[in-house]
Amino acid sequence: MSSDESDDTAEDPPVEGEPTESGESFALTYVAPFLGVLLIAVGIPLAILGGYVVVQDTLNLCGDPSIDVRALGDEERPSAAVGELEYGELSQAEQRALEQAIGSPLEEATVEGEMENRDVLLEGAVVEVDGERYYVRIASLNSCLRAEPLLFPIGMVGILLGIVGVLTPPIYRKMAGFEERIQQR
Amino acid sequence: MSRAVIQVSLFVAILSGCFLTAYFARRRRTDPSPDGGYAAIGERGLTWSEAKAAAIRWTTTTNHREIGLLYIAFGTVAAIWGGTDAMMIRTHLLTPEANIWTEQTYNELFTMHGLTMLIFFVAPVFFGIGNYFLPLLIGADDMAFPRLNAVGFWMLPPALLLSRLGILAEVTGKSLALVVPEGWLTILYVLREPALGWTLYTPLSTTMPDPQINFLLLGLHLSGIATTIAAINFITTIVYERTSEIGWANLDIFSWNMLVTSALVIFAFPLLGTALLMLLFDRNFGTTFFATEGGGPVLWQHLFWFWGHPEVYIIFLPAAGLMSLILPKFVGRKLFGFKFIVYSTIAIGVLSFGVWAHHMFATGIDPRIRASFMATSIAIAVPSAIKVFNWITTIWNGNVKLAAPTILCVGGIGMHIYGGITGVFLAVIPVDIIYHDTYYVVGHFHLIVMGIIPLMMFAASYYWYPLLTGRLYDRRLALFQSTLLVTGSALTFVTLMALGFLEHPRRYATYPAEFQNLHVVATVGAYIIGLSVMLWLYNMLWSYFHGEPVETADPWDLKSTNQFTREWQWFEEKLERERGIPPSEPEEVRRSYVPAQEEAPPSLYGRIVPVARTVVSDAGAGAIGGFVGTMFMTGVLFVAVAIGAFDLEAFADLAALVGLPATVGLGYAVFLVGGMTVWPLLFLALGEYLPGELSFVTGLWYSTVIASGFAIAFHTDQLGLELVAYLLFVLLSHWTYGLGLAGTIEYFGSRHPSPPEDQP
Numbered sequence: 001m002s003s004d005e006s007d008d009t010a011e012d013p014p015v016e017g018e019p020t021e022s023g024e025s026f027a028l029t030y031v032a033p034f035l036g037v038l039l040i041a042v043g044i045p046l047a048i049l050g051g052y053v054v055v056q057d058t059l060n061l062c063g064d065p066s067i068d069v070r071a072l073g074d075e076e077r078p079s080a081a082v083g084e085l086e087y088g089e090l091s092q093a094e095q096r097a098l099e100q101a102i103g104s105p106l107e108e109a110t111v112e113g114e115m116e117n118r119d120v121l122l123e124g125a126v127v128e129v130d131g132e133r134y135y136v137r138i139a140s141l142n143s144c145l146r147a148e149p150l151l152f153p154i155g156m157v158g159i160l161l162g163i164v165g166v167l168t169p170p171i172y173r174k175m176a177g178f179e180e181r182i183q184q185r
Numbered sequence: 186m187s188r189a190v191i192q193v194s195l196f197v198a199i200l201s202g203c204f205l206t207a208y209f210a211r212r213r214r215t216d217p218s219p220d221g222g223y224a225a226i227g228e229r230g231l232t233w234s235e236a237k238a239a240a241i242r243w244t245t246t247t248n249h250r251e252i253g254l255l256y257i258a259f260g261t262v263a264a265i266w267g268g269t270d271a272m273m274i275r276t277h278l279l280t281p282e283a284n285i286w287t288e289q290t291y292n293e294l295f296t297m298h299g300l301t302m303l304i305f306f307v308a309p310v311f312f313g314i315g316n317y318f319l320p321l322l323i324g325a326d327d328m329a330f331p332r333l334n335a336v337g338f339w340m341l342p343p344a345l346l347l348s349r350l351g352i353l354a355e356v357t358g359k360s361l362a363l364v365v366p367e368g369w370l371t372i373l374y375v376l377r378e379p380a381l382g383w384t385l386y387t388p389l390s391t392t393m394p395d396p397q398i399n400f401l402l403l404g405l406h407l408s409g410i411a412t413t414i415a416a417i418n419f420i421t422t423i424v425y426e427r428t429s430e431i432g433w434a435n436l437d438i439f440s441w442n443m444l445v446t447s448a449l450v451i452f453a454f455p456l457l458g459t460a461l462l463m464l465l466f467d468r469n470f471g472t473t474f475f476a477t478e479g480g481g482p483v484l485w486q487h488l489f490w491f492w493g494h495p496e497v498y499i500i501f502l503p504a505a506g507l508m509s510l511i512l513p514k515f516v517g518r519k520l521f522g523f524k525f526i527v528y529s530t531i532a533i534g535v536l537s538f539g540v541w542a543h544h545m546f547a548t549g550i551d552p553r554i555r556a557s558f559m560a561t562s563i564a565i566a567v568p569s570a571i572k573v574f575n576w577i578t579t580i581w582n583g584n585v586k587l588a589a590p591t592i593l594c595v596g597g598i599g600m601h602i603y604g605g606i607t608g609v610f611l612a613v614i615p616v617d618i619i620y621h622d623t624y625y626v627v628g629h630f631h632l633i634v635m636g637i638i639p640l641m642m643f644a645a646s647y648y649w650y651p652l653l654t655g656r657l658y659d660r661r662l663a664l665f666q667s668t669l670l671v672t673g674s675a676l677t678f679v680t681l682m683a684l685g686f687l688e689h690p691r692r693y694a695t696y697p698a699e700f701q702n703l704h705v706v707a708t709v710g711a712y713i714i715g716l717s718v719m720l721w722l723y724n725m726l727w728s729y730f731h732g733e734p735v736e737t738a739d740p741w742d743l744k745s746t747n748q749f750t751r752e753w754q755w756f757e758e759k760l761e762r763e764r765g766i767p768p769s770e771p772e773e774v775r776r777s778y779v780p781a782q783e784e785a786p787p788s789l790y791g792r793i794v795p796v797a798r799t800v801v802s803d804a805g806a807g808a809i810g811g812f813v814g815t816m817f818m819t820g821v822l823f824v825a826v827a828i829g830a831f832d833l834e835a836f837a838d839l840a841a842l843v844g845l846p847a848t849v850g851l852g853y854a855v856f857l858v859g860g861m862t863v864w865p866l867l868f869l870a871l872g873e874y875l876p877g878e879l880s881f882v883t884g885l886w887y888s889t890v891i892a893s894g895f896a897i898a899f900h901t902d903q904l905g906l907e908l909v910a911y912l913l914f915v916l917l918s919h920w921t922y923g924l925g926l927a928g929t930i931e932y933f934g935s936r937h938p939s940p941p942e943d944q945p
Binding site: 029030033034037038040041042044045048049052062066070105106107108139140141142143144145146147169 | 276279280282283284285287288289375377392394395396661662664665668669673705708709710712713716717
């Protein structure tokens with residue numbers, strides 16, 4: 001901060017060099033692109049939801065829950081409310097997933113197939129496998145998105161219109177320059 | 186859907202977009218470069234040896250300005266990475282169920298978003314700005330330890346890679362799986378982004394099996410060492426490398442802030458490093474520092490927040506320094522209360538180490554300890570408020586220029602006030618207990634960490650762009666981008682505050698469906714932020730090649746207010762040396778801290794008389810105007826009563842409201858008095874801020890605004906079509922009031938005072 005101070009002059013000089021020239025349209029320079037960005041920002045979620053529904057159904061990206069397991073100590077119990085399940089009560093898919101999870105360093109696996117004990121495992125249950133007790137619960141239901149696929153085209157149109165809005169200022173300046181040149185002829 | 190692939194694709198797409206913009210901008214360059222030269226037709230590309238030389242130069246440089254640019258580039262890359270995390274979090278929250286990404290993915294996203302932004306984005310960018318400008322501001326040749334400076338920076342890229350190894354491993358695994366059997370790649374799939382929250386709370390962080398957590402801890406530790414090294418360098422540079430003309434009294438405000446920030450780093454980061462190592466040992470070597478039995482999980486929270494809260498100020502204080510440095514330049518006034526801002530900075534630095542337990546009010550620690558932390562947490566608002574009041578006073582009566590940094594500074598102050606005040610509420614234990622685990626906290630801290638910190642980085646990028654590149658950026662685009670950024674930030678984080686007020690729990694991947702609309706609004710706001718950042722990147726890159734070359738070292742007209750600080754003086758010398766541009770002198774120079782005055786101020790009596798005369802004249806015209814307007818309004822309301830759209834009992838309620846007997850006549854008298862006093866005076870006070878060159882137009886706007894209050898206050902029991910008619914008549918009656926009021930005042934000439942030279 002400079003500490004030099006010189007004598008005062010009468011008035012503050014008017015602010016010069018404003019970025020927007022007085023002849024320019026404020027609406028086309030700022031309002032139109034603002035609405036454009038707003039359209040894009042609204043269009044993106046619409047397009048994502050509508051588009052993802054199609055991709056999800058086509059590529060089977062959902063529906064198989066994943067479980068995680070944790071080995072318990074001899075007397076350990078995650079909480080008093082947690083119930084017990086016999087290994088034999090699990091469906092084949094659940095058994096397969098449980099064994100995979102026990103063998104996995106991340107202690108997780110996906111249940112690919114029938115899930116008979118979904119409600120119990122949603123709350124968590126203790127299961128004994130080969131003499132070891134494990135706390136097993138659903139980590140993710142991997143539920144499917146339900147949305148109108150029509151959202152995708154609507155979102156895309158919004159995004160495209162928004163891009164036009166964002167590009168309005170340079171287009172406007174080009175057209176204004178063109179008109180000026182025509183008038184000067 | 187694989188989050189890792191999507192995220193890396195997004196990240197690569199953004200970086201590719203940047204490179205393509207730079208490539209096309211370079212190819213299409215036809216105007217002269219800042220030094221006046223033209224690009225040769227058929228200019229050859231970069232050769233291998235040139236690329237090698239450039240790579241060696243940039244990786245071995247010890248020049249403070251080049252290291253500063255490296256820091257800024259690194260921080261920008263980290264911000265893009267952490268920003269894509271944020272966009273994906275907001276996308277996930279578009280729907281109440283976890284059906285775009287899984288719960289696990291959501292947890293990974295918010296863990297790594299927090300860590301990437303706080304550790305790898307904010308501090309590096311501020312250290313970059315500090316590296317580039319601090320030596321220039323204090324007249325130093327370089328940082329005190331140039332090699333150590335380079336070492337400190339080069340620890341950061343591996344730290345970031347270690348911290349985010351999980352996503353890199355996953356994408357590498359999925360890519361290799363196309364050509365290699367998946368069985369060979371197990372080790373890559375084992376590393377997964379940690380999903381435990383950026384606070385790494387124990388016992389979750391000690392028991393979670395994910396091996397990537399170990400690499401994350403190592404990465405964070407490495408970044409802590411880098412930060413400490415940089416802080417030592419800043420302190421030494423400021424203490425020992427200042428030019429002889431600069432003492433503590435005239436050390437610039439940004440350097441003061443960097444000094445205090447660095448001191449905080451020295452005390453806070455070594456502790457974080459220790460805590461991280463303890464956690465690493467608990468996870469891998471059987472120690473029990475944080476074990477539930479034989480250790481103390483809450484100990485981690487104490488250690489973490491003893492670093493974590495000062496860290497909040499480590500990232501806030503440089504932003505405050507930039508605000509204090511840049512704001513005065515665009516309002517034509519010297520920083521108000523410089524000394525007190527310095528004191529407040531030091532006070533914040535000291536107090537920041539005494540507030541950590543306010544993050545732990547919900548853990549059940551001793552109430553006496555909680556109470557003391559509540560007191561210090563409320564106290565820390567005082568120095569913060571001192572800053573805010575001084576910034577506002579700096580703007581007061583200034584010659585405010587409409588520029589991108591101005592918008593960012595004003596927007597930053599606004600959001601900082603909102604974020605700060607909500608923080609004061611959170612410091613109160615009973616309030617915190619209710620809101621601690623809600624979106625209120627998320628909204629509060631984002632209004633600080635997004636509401637002022639990046640805004641000041643953007644402001645700095647615009648302010649110093651001519652100095653950094655020798656060109657001006659697209660100022661229209663910058664204005665637009667700044668407005669978008671402020672709008673998007675306010676929309677997103679105020680909406681999160683609203684969700685918090687509704688007690689929406691935070692951290693969950695799923696939420697009750699009734700919150701969906703507000704989440705969609707917040708997501709749209711976040712996308713606006715994302716788009717504005719893209720526009721900023723475009724502006725920075727495109728203007729580097731196509732911006733108007735600067736013809737003076739004083740593009741912001743700083744000399745005219747004696748604010749041409751040292752870094753610009755350095756730039757002026759550089760321009761003269763390299764491009765032969767001579768120093769410029771402004772037509773007029775004035776002091777920067779008071780509006781210029783030619784004559785001695787008049788006496789108190791001399792000042793009161795004209796004010797009193799104006800008040801009496803305005804009040805008289807206003808009262809007559811109000812009477813005329815109220816009469817017009819009465820006519821319209823009479824019609825409304827006749828057709829049953831307005832109930833006269835509303836006047837009786839008004840009388841009762843002010844303590845009079847509830848009769849229609851008395852109510853109407855109150856209504857008439859109000860119409861002749863309160864509303865005309867408000868119109869006279871606020872009219873100039875309302876749209877419309879013509880008084881009639883202003884009157885219409887004014888009456889439209891106040892009609893909403895009337896509609897609520899005078900509503901009785903109208904429903905359906907009656908309600909529509911009521912609202913219509915309210916609007917019509919107010920328009921007639923506005924026209925009558927403005928017309929009468931205009932007739933008496935009170936709204937537009939005559940120019941000073943015409944006054945007697």
